[in-house]
Amino acid sequence: MIQWVTTLKAALQAVMVAGLLVSVASCDGDARPFEEQIEAGDLNLQSISIAPPANSLVPLYIGSGQGIQLAINGLTFDNEPLLISPENRRWTSSNESVLTVSEGGYVIGRSPGTAFVSVRVGGSVANEALLINVSDTPLQGIARIAGSGDNNGVLQQALDPCLAVSFSAIGNFGGEDERPLENVEWSIDAASLAVDAEVFRAPNSAPGSTLLVGRTPTSAGGVAAISLTATVLANEDEGTPAFTSTRQLDVDNSLTSFSVSPKEANVLTGRSVRLTAPVTYSTNNGVNFATNGVAWSVAQGSQAVRVGTVGDDPGVVTAITNGTATVVATCGAFSDSAIITVAGNSGNLVFNRNADIILTLADPDFEGLEVAQGNEFFQENAVTDEANWASSDTSIVTVDNDGSDRGDIRAVGVGEATITAEFEGARIGITVIVE
């Protein structure tokens, strides 16, 4: 009996100690630096530096609650620059009550003050820590409109035709505290349209910035062609009024050559091809690409393709249905075109019919169009209810994209449109003619 009691005591002691060990056995440590060191070796990395956002100013200010994404620039032993992913790195803030920085290099201001941000990649420490000031001073006005073509304070006076230039509104927060503003509304006045100008947002551009393009040169001796205005709305929470600032710009008569590349392309239905617009200017050497700034359109065969224009995948031609199309790029008096031939389908999707669908307004409904994966239609491969259905022109024909009626078509106007079905990245189109 005594032996059993003592054995039980021993077992209980073991459990107590085991529990203690388990409770403190939380794993800790980071193997990432070892992987990074190998990555650094593969990249032949000599040094790294922290890069603030492209349109940021020195000294760098942010507000409490405001965030900025930092990047890492690398330099190889061959003095080649590298862009190194900021994700999953050892970022540190010298004062986390002032600002914090995530493992992905995203800085958030916490309270007024200054702090240094540094980063380490595989044993390399950024050459210089980045000093960031956090301030809660409210906006006092728009100091100026800054452009990516400005050079050390010398403002760019004239734009090269069709070359999109980025502009930011620089806010004055008092003293040396100037920052690019994020909540800015951009506009150009009506007279600017005489030079075929546009302001537009581009994907991945800095918050609050805009792209401006002018296509028709200003007449010699004329007044400034474009009035670009930045407006910041009043902020009741911060008690700041609305602010506006305007910058005048001309468009140079500098365009010397203009073309579209490639001149011809064959594309499968549902697939895309990217056209570019190489140009040359008298104001600088070499070939530039005005792809983002030229006006793209489909001159012929609009049922076969669609083309993205400024602010929306410019120059990207998506094949909708079989046919030939002429895609035109225009820059003022200059224009060029490419012939796009659409043939076959994506290889992944197929309709249960090949012929065009012909409807009348008197008998507008068409049911039974189905789509399947594969090169030949089999009902067991149908993805009709999972596909995303769309019409190229809903004023001519509509298509249901909900529930069990997916793919049901209704004519609403006379003309020609394309119904497309998209599934897992593949797209197929069929022409619908309404008489």
Place this chain on the structure above:
Amino acid sequence: MRALLAILAFSFSFSAHSADRFYGEIHGAVGGIQHSELSFRPIEAHFSVGGYLWDHIGLDLNFAGPLEVGEDDDFTVQLESLTTLSLRFDSPPMDGLSAFMLFGVSRFSVSQRGVNSQGAARTVRENFQAGTFSIGLRQQLGATPLSLVGLYRLHYVDQPINIDSWALGLRAAWR
């Protein structure tokens, strides 16, 4: 730490009536450190002291340090220092041979040295805390207080790095 010491003192107070139950061990070990498709085999020296709370249940405190770096590609790796506290469970001996398992926690640091294309060396060093599991065999050497010990030791960290070792050593036991 105070709680740990208190529990240890409390636990050993129950083992006063047991047989000779303290030991020291010295091991030579081949470590294994794998990450990023690289594999290193550094050589390590281990030293352990321990005691039994009861006949077959005890505590083990292990220290380790490097003897030789492991090499792969342009990199060398070594286990710079290691401390492990484990709870051990021994099987009853048969003809002097017994098996044992240890469950514990460990703290250690690993350093990796790389030489770049310009010949310059750069070292990264990381500290880890891990759960540790060991399994092995011990053979009593006749009537002496000495035993031969062989064991496999695995340190688990929730990271994409594997750290373990194979060790062979000698134990001396006393009351």
